[in-house]
Amino acid sequence: MPNEGTGFLPRILTIAKNAFREAVRDRILYNLIVFVLLITVSAIFLGELTAGQESRVIINLGMSAVLLFGAFIAIFVGVSLVWKEIEKKTVYSIFSKPVGRGEFIIGKYLGLCTTLFVNVVIMCLGVTLALAYVGGASKTASIWGAGFLIFLELTILTAVAILFSSFSTPALSALLTFFVFLIGHFSSSLLDLAKTIGSSSAIAVFTGIYYALPNLSNFSFILNAAHGDVPTVSFAGFATLYAIGFNAVLLAITVLIFSKRNFK
């Protein structure tokens, strides 16, 4: 009986599910153990040291760790996600099936985003418990607000990592993605700096960087969260739309490059 086939959405979902399974089996979630240990130990120490400031320090430290752990996974898993499949030739059997190159990229991307989502949720849970331990449970909503924004930031970082790895080596891609991560956090400050200096060429260069690279300060909320703030609907809404838009552009470029690739 000839195969009836299926739509592109089920195929993308199938690939995403498998990418998530790969992450779990490759023990990527093990980083959570380190994270939980870190946060537990600091909660105990902080309880003894900083009188009155515990909840602020816990949120600051905890959420910064969430961001760094997440960024680490997004970058290092992201750059090898597709590269490894080409290198090990697992793409051969995938693309002999009715699977488009774009479906594959988007599926793998969504799989890693799911992994990151689970990671961020568990880490935020850890911070929430630590916060409760030092008696700051009233600031729980701030943690989850900041956590949501961190997750959005990580999806962009993942898309950047996959884009770079579609045409360069994992090591170089990781380095470049790390630069995007750093500059992305400071690009708006750089723009301000250029404006204060007033040199027109500096303004041109930094405006270019500002628009070409993701402005990750749109997702920075850790300091505010430490003060007990919760992102407003408009702040979170803008961040969400910004992430979706930026991801769409990054993925479209990646698919374009990847579709032209010869597998060696």
Place this chain on the structure above:
Amino acid sequence: MNYVIEIEGLSKEYEKGFLKKKRVLALDDLTLNVTGGQIFGFLGGNGAGKTTTIKTLMRLQFPTKGSARILGHDIADVQMHRRIGYCPENPYFYDYLTANELMSYFGELFGYDAATRTKKSDELLTAVGIVEKDRKRQLRKFSKGMLQRVGLAQSLINDPEIVFLDEPMSGLDPVGRREIRELIAGLRDKGTTVFMSTHILTDIEALCDEVAILRSGKLAAFGSLQELLGGEEASRNLEINVQSVSAEEIRERIEFIAGASITPRPHGATIHVLDESDIDAVLAVTRDAGGRLGSITPVKQSLEDLFVRD
């Protein structure tokens, strides 16, 4: 005539070396049409361009020139892949999956439901000889031959109309080779077209209906096996293996036979003669020296010739 594979003027140039300056023409203007319902042998020595052709057909790389159609669809049409299967050369799969999981994953890409996937996975893995307890092991623990078997099984998950097999026998033990040979013959009986690359002459003789021979990326010969081998059948060379006698003991007397040559073997020798009529003389000499006959095999020189001829 209805062709299921039509290759037209296909060329593939690889760029190599520093700054990609060096160029290798792996495929040179290959034109080839394959009729359905047969086992088609795609032959050629190492580096002849077999894998390059198949990868181009599978859209894993893009031709420098030319075009190809499979089942009437341009190879750029991804949905045509619902109707074909492919087992890569030295296949490698996700090593964190078990054989069952891999089959199920691929089945899902074709839209089969869970029950169908389980059924197909069981059937196919049985057919290629992966036993039940191995199916639950991760593929990272599979041997080369076991991976080759899984590769065959996964290429058949969608009951393809055409299946492309790139050296399907490589890495298999003798029993495995016989099993896979029977499996491939069975596919033809079901009406599946098999497009198989290989350089193993015995597999070709046992299986292939038509063959194409590739040499340095060019089509060197094409036709049915009989057509290509016919005519030369009359003058067949023979290899006679003898035992319990050393080459030294009989060399002098054997070399009197026109065109005969002798090579030593462990516990015996191999004598190469040009014609059946020489057998008696060789046997007489061997018996005189106290030796025994081991075997007589016709040398498939014609097919070998087709391979190496410039």
